[in-house]
Amino acid sequence: xxxxxxxxxxxxxxxxxxxxxxxxxxxxxxxxxxxxxxxxxxxxxxxxxxxxxxxxxxxxxxxxxxxxxxxxxxxxxxxxxxxxxxxxxxxxxxxxxxxxxxxxxxxxxxxxxxxxxxxxxxxxx
Numbered sequence: 001x002x003x004x005x006x007x008x009x010x011x012x013x014x015x016x017x018x019x020x021x022x023x024x025x026x027x028x029x030x031x032x033x034x035x036x037x038x039x040x041x042x043x044x045x046x047x048x049x050x051x052x053x054x055x056x057x058x059x060x061x062x063x064x065x066x067x068x069x070x071x072x073x074x075x076x077x078x079x080x081x082x083x084x085x086x087x088x089x090x091x092x093x094x095x096x097x098x099x100x101x102x103x104x105x106x107x108x109x110x111x112x113x114x115x116x117x118x119x120x121x122x123x124x125x
Contacts, residue, residue, distance in 0.1 A: 001025050001114045005095045008119030011085055015123070019080040021095030021116055028052070029075040032101040036109055037091035037121075046107035047093070048080060058106045085123045092118040 007019040021033060034049035048069040049058045057069050068081040078095060096112035105111040 001028070001031070001097055003095050003097060003114055003116035005093060005116035005119040008093060008121045010122045010124060013086060013123055013125040015085050016081070016083045017085060017121060019082070019093055019095075019119060019121075021078045021080075023076050023097070027075045028071065028078060028097060031097040031099050032106060032112075033069075033071065033078040034096050034098075034106060034109075034112060035069060035078075035080045035093060036096060037089075037093045038118075039088070039091040042091075044094070044109055046109070049101075049106040050078060051101075051103065051106070056103065058103070060107070082121070085121075087123050087125055090121060090123045092120050094118045 002024045004022045030052050032051045035047040036044050037047050038044040046060050050069045066084050071078045095116045097114045098112040101111045
């Protein structure tokens with residue numbers, strides 16, 4: 001599975017942005033997909049994940065209510081809707097996919113088999 005993350009850019013505090021993660025090679029059916037981010041000088045952190053079975057979603061506690069992860073009906077694209085963006089949301093955002101991820105491990109980066117190249121989100125005040 002090849003993943004292509006896109007949709008990043010320069011926005012202002014309070015703006016919204018939607019990131020897309022498009023799969024090629026095969027669909028994302030059967031895969032759990034997660035979004036992670038890495039800010040300058042910081043470790044990569046979990047943002048949100050969506051399971052293939054049932055579409056159960058999980059979010060980092062600090063982002064609940066502002067970010068929403070979803071997947072389209074074709075199972076080829078996963079989105080990350082980000083609202084009320086803050087300066088601290090500035091980071092490179094990565095999408096990842098894995099085929100055998102239990103719910104308790106959805107926030108663990110090593111659980112994922114495939115990674116996209118990342119898309120930069122810069123939030124400026």
